[in-house]
Amino acid sequence: MxxxxxxxxxxxxxxxxxxxxxxxxxxxxxxxxxxxxxxxxxxxxxxxxxxxxxxxxxxxPHSMYSVSKSFTATAIGLAVSEGRLSVNDAVLSFFPAYVTPEIKENMEALQVRHLLAMSTGHEKDTFPLLAREPEGNWVQIFLSTPITYEPGTHFLYNTGASFMLSAILQSLTGQTVLEYLRPRLFQPLGIENPTWESNRDGINLGGTGLSIxxxxxxxxxxxxxxxxxxxxxxxxxxxxxxxxxxxxxxxxxxxxxxxxxxxxxxxxxxxxxxxxxxxxxxxxxxxxxxxxxxxxxxxxxxxxxxxxxxxxxxxxxxxxxxxxxxxxxxxxxxxxxxxxxxxxxxxxxxxxxxxxxxxxxxxxxxxxx
CATH class of the missing domain: 3.40.710.10 (DD-peptidase/beta-lactamase superfamily)
Structure with a gap:
């Protein structure tokens, strides 16, 4: 052994x-x-x-690119098991300060499970929109991006959705995904010194940026x-x-x-x-x-x-x-x-x-x- x-x-x-x-x-x-x-x-x-x-x-260590997404989803799963949220929760419920009439109309049907399953209804990946605004508020940018299809009906690989999962977890716990997973996943598995890139607001990127x-x-x-x-x-x-x-x-x-x-x-x-x-x-x-x-x-x-x-x-x-x-x-x-x-x-x-x-x-x- x-x-x-x-x-x-x-x-x-x-x-x-x-x-x-x-x-x-x-x-x-x-x-x-x-x-x-x-x-x-x-x-x-x-x-x-x-x-x-x-x-x-x-x-x-090696950059995992979008393997990061699977770790982010695992963090959400652990948070669900702790009763912190449900996959059926509305995404807007975690960010009430950003809700305007326009955002409410656009986003009110979007749930956590749609972020997880890449079925947000967007026409294009939202992450490039976020990355083009390194000093911007990425949560607000995502929430303001028009949804074309009914959530849950259309597959689109959307790294911005994975970022939002990270942002949701941090809004609930006050911890980054990396901090949250350290005692719950990384330490039990003996994963030492993982790192995760963050945006300017200190939110782990979620869909990319993990190195192990x-x-x-x-x-x-x-x-x-x-x-x-x-x-x-x-x-x-x-x-x-x-x-x-x-x-x-x-x-x-x-x-x-x-x-x-x-x-x-x-x-x-x-x-x-x-x-x-x-x-x-x-x-x-x-x-x-x-x-x-x-x-x-x-x-x-x-x-x-x-x-x-x-x-x-x-x-x-x-x-x-x-x-x-x-x-x-x-x-x-x-x-x-x-x-x-x-x-x-x-x-x-x-x-x-x-x-x-x-x-x-x-x-x-x-x-x-």
Missing amino acids: DHATSLQRSTAEAQGISSAAIQSFIDAVEERRLGVQSLILMRNGRIVAEGWWRPYAEQL KTLDLAKFGQLFLQRGVWNGKRVVPEDWIEEASSIHTPNGDDPNDDWQQGYGYQMWRCRHNAYRADGAFGQFSVIMPEQNAVLALTSGTSDMHAILDEVWRHILPGMHAEPLPDNTEATQKLRKAPGRSGIASAGSVVRGASNGCEDREADHSSGSE
């Missing part, structure tokens, strides 16, 4: 995963230069593969896989895990597109009955309940679809219900190959070459940030 992380490590084969399948995934993302910077693969609650490509390293390590990203996914329980203690209510990971807003009907499987509460549904926290440039915590597995990835790619395609093409078929025979040759090859991640059978990590991980401009056509 690694007492610092409360996570055990194992060989891949002992947990029913082929090392050759992991190798095949790494070969594929390297060949396509998809910019994977780190990965941690967990099965049955144990780390079976972990590694970082230089210059990225185990102890370096890859191991922390894996722990978050494992917490959801374990239905909110960590080290035998309830951290997040099970009914919130169910709500957050269920489809609340349909967002397409292409069965082969991981961005059209439905949207939960600040989480995306995936193919293969999986779901994920998801951030720009390829930050993922993919939760696979049917396989009892979690895959955490950080990346610097403009083709996020391709990374998930390779996961389903290589890693998923390599998972089996029962342990596999030891494959020392494949395990050693994966551990020692230059430029690739190391298998964690002995808890050691081999860091390789850069793997083309330079930051690039992301194509946000998928709607993910």
